[in-house]
Amino acid sequence: MIPSLLIANRGEIAVRIIRTARRLGIRTIAVHSEADAKALFVREADEAHLVGPAAASESYLKIDRILEVAKRSGAAAIHPGYGFLSERAEFAEACEANGIIFVGPPASAIRAMGLKDAAKALVAQAGVPVVPGYHGAKQEPDFLRQKAYEIGYPVLIKAVAGGGGKGMRRVDRALDFEAALESAQREAQNAFGDGRVLVEKYVLSPRHVEVQVFADGHGNVVHLFERDCSLQRRHQKVIEEAPAPGMTAETREAMGRAAVEAARAVGYVGAGTVEFIADAREGLRPDRFFFMEMNTRLQVEHPVTEAITGLDLVELQLRVASGETLPFTQDDLRIQGHAAEARLYAEDPEKGFLPSTGRLWALRFPTGEGLRIDTGVVEGDEVTPFYDPMIAKVIAHGPDRETALSRLSSALAETRVAGPRTNVAFLKALADAPGFRAGDFDTGFIDRNLDALGAVERGVDETAVALGALRLLERDMKAASPRAGASSAWDGRDGFQLVGRREQVMPVVVDGTRHDVSVEWAVSGGDAAEADVAVRSGSVTERRLGRYRDLPEAGFVERGDGVYVLDGGRQTFVASFDPFAVDLEHLDAGDSIAAPMHGKLVALFVAAGDRVEKGQRLAVVEAMKMEHALLAPRDGVVAEVSGEPGTQVAEGARLVTLEAEAG
Structure with missing residues (x-):
């Protein structure tokens, strides 16, 4: 077993890796940004080192700084977690060049599967069906617009590099293609350093099913069954479950075989996920699923696979990285019950799921049979605008799907969070939704049911x-009750x-x-x-x-x-109410368009004097790795523009001011 491990990540996955490594007797080393100096994972590691300021581009994505810490601390291996550097082939190569074990696949496998266009070509050669679309190198807007027309709307613009919904836009009309392409490319460039995209046919009524694969360095490759990740919002997974509802043994065998062959084709080692899309209108048929991409890392939703297999995937990663052989074959694996995971985010469903920040004045989770909570924060911590806004993962396991979902619903009902807004009520409504419970859902389920799920402005409670x-x-009353020696009973304010x-x-x-x-x-x-x-x-x-x-x-x-x-x-x-605490700056803010959250102003599309129409894009603010467009609330003329693209803006900061058009 490796003697020491550096965790090149943060949050709940860093905590999970540290605790698993500690159980195996491995010394742990954390790296952190200035914003994470007091984070839970920093406190739990055996030692911790600062690698830069809050921005991930200046800390968690700095390969040279992380390797310098690894060498200085004597780390034998680096676990990249998920996100950040986990799918950067150059990071895996740099680790190898410095004699440090990279807990993940070889750089060649990351490179082969890391670009969606190349990955689709690779699996297509192996006979795996792929979604129709343009996966080539040309990126001129006019050319891509023409390809979208040839494919036929609706289409999906997807970043060639990365994942997690970043750089992804669904487009239903040719009129919206240019703006969607520009936004997807900018978001992809910011998130992955690569603004290239591909354009695919959008599969109507799609189910998102992924297969967990695991391989050792001795040629053994298995799949650990599938997960259904169809409940999504903005292409971000919200609730995941395993196994997939409605999955037949025949389709499971076909998907599992395709996933294993994809892993073998690139000489894969470690944990990985092969993602497929199926048309829910035809059920999960063995001849009607398409390869989307392979994530060459551990997935956020891996706990549901652990629950139904009884395996510890992080421990398996560390053992495989140490040169051990997988302790089981495909025939040894069995599905044990059902599991579901809900992602608890600091966001406000009633305001378009805008990210929310601030101190966690309360954070309390239930305990009970079949429940597991993965989190990287505790009560009193701060949710900052710099990283993904996930607070925790709430995981429930049971002998069947109905039991697992009922336990998940009950756990969410007992979860207490105060401070930042969260999606806990939305998650519970989703776990209880009749269509979801009945297995009648696809990736558009949430968008079609926002009202029923409470993701609309509901007014004051x-x-x-x-x-x-x-x-x-x-x-x-407690503070103002008459005290011994008080001058008069009239001093009281108790009614x-x-x-x-x-x-x-x-x-x-x-x-x-x-x-x-x-x-x-x-x-x-x-x-x-x-x-x-x-x-x-x-x-x-x-x-x-x-x-x-x-x-x-x-x-x-x-x-x-x-x-x-x-x-x-x-x-x-x-x-x-304090009558003397008057916000003078915003007394005349009726025609102001303000930043809805703390973040970075990435684009301004108007200048003083411009005439705008209701619904027109005025600016884009990026927070927690997602872009949010600010639209004109009415027709008018731009009176004033504040802020410069590339600068940080505070929640409520006035960015654009409108005035009525003369005459």
């Missing part, structure tokens, strides 16, 4: 506001009075917006602690006796200036 106001009242009822308006701030609630006090009988208090917000009234001793504590998370109210996966932040 009046119940949460009332509960939050009650909580603030309780806090205020005490001699007779009758009294009603007053209590101004609060709900998620940053002024909101008035009505508070009704009953006769307290001289004991303010036992006053009957009712708070009305909108049409909702919440009433509590005494010190609100029956409030559900699990639903509240205290913050210095207010309280988070957690209800059904949603969070509402209620704070006392």
Whole structure:
């Protein structure tokens, strides 16, 4: 076994690798950016080294700095995790040149499968069907537009390098092709350093099924069955499961054989995933699936494969990298039950899944039979705008699909997160969706059901506001109760009075917006602690006796200036209104287009004096490796443009200001 291991990654996968290596008696070395100096994986490693500033391009993607740390610390091997350098052939070559084991496939295999166009040509020669499209080298926009016309809309523009949905755009009309191509190329260049794309026919009603393969350095290659990753948003996987619903033994054999042959064709070693697409309208037939790509690394969703096989894929990676032979053959492997994984992200489904940042004031997960949580953060940590916004993976396993999904749903219902917005309520709705439970879904399922899944603006949760106001009242009463030596009982702010009822308006701030609630006090009988208090917000009234001793504590998370109210996966932040805290900068912001999150301003398409139409693209902000276009809310004229492309912008920063057109 290798004696020491450097982990060239961050987050939950770094934590997972460190814990597995520790169990095997391997010394671990972490590298980290300035933003991750206090991260969980840094704290858990035996030693840690700074490699650069927050931007991944200046830290986690700096091969020379990572190798310098590896040599200085005496690392025998480097595990690249997934993302970052995990699929960079030059990194694998550099490790080999420096006498360091790369825990992954040889550089030749990464290079052969790393470019989608070359990979498709390779597997096509082996007789594996590929999706119709243009996979050539020409990249002129006019040429690609013509190819899209010949293929027939809808088409899919895909980055030649990389994966994870970056540099991928579906285009339904020729009118939208140019903007989609430009955005895909820019995103691909930023994410992978390679802006080239291919254009493919978009398969209607597609199911995304991938096969986990594993190979050792002695010529043994097996597949560890399939995963269904069809529940996607913006080509990013949301919930994955294994095995695939509706999979027949005949199709599993055909897919598994194709995946193993693809791995053999490139001399593969270690863990890899071969991804296929099938037309769900025809079921998972053995003659109707197409090769998409091969990911030459461990996948985010590998825990569901571990659950149904009983294997530890990270341990297998380390053993294979140490020169060991796979301890099983294909005939030894069996599927044990069913597993599903949900990706908990710091994002706001009610606002187009915009990334969310900030301190995790609460982060609490349930425990129970068949549950597993993989996370790289703990309560009190910060979610920053620099990296992927995944907080955790919630994994559930059971003897059958219904049990696994029910356990996943229950676990999500018991998950408590406060601070950044999250998709936990959305995930639970997805796990419970009748169509998904029935196995009637494809990669467009989420987009077709956004309303039913709660991924739409739902307005203020009046119940949460009332509960939050009650909580603030309780806090205020405790702080203002008359104390020994107090000059007067009138100093108290507890609603005490001699007779009758009294009603007053209590101004609060709900998620940053002024909101008035009505508070009704009953006769307290001289004991303010036992006053009957009712708070009305909108049409909702919440009433509590005494010190609100029956409030559900699990639903509240205290913050210095207010309280988070957690209800059904949603969070509402209620704070006392401060009349002196006026945001002067944004008093006239009605016609301002502001940055929806912290990120980088990558493009500005307008200048002062330009006339714009409603829906026109004005700017693009990139955050957490995804691009977000800012559109004109109405027709008008650009009065002012702020910021320069390439600079960082804060959430709420004004970028474009509109004014009415003269006349």
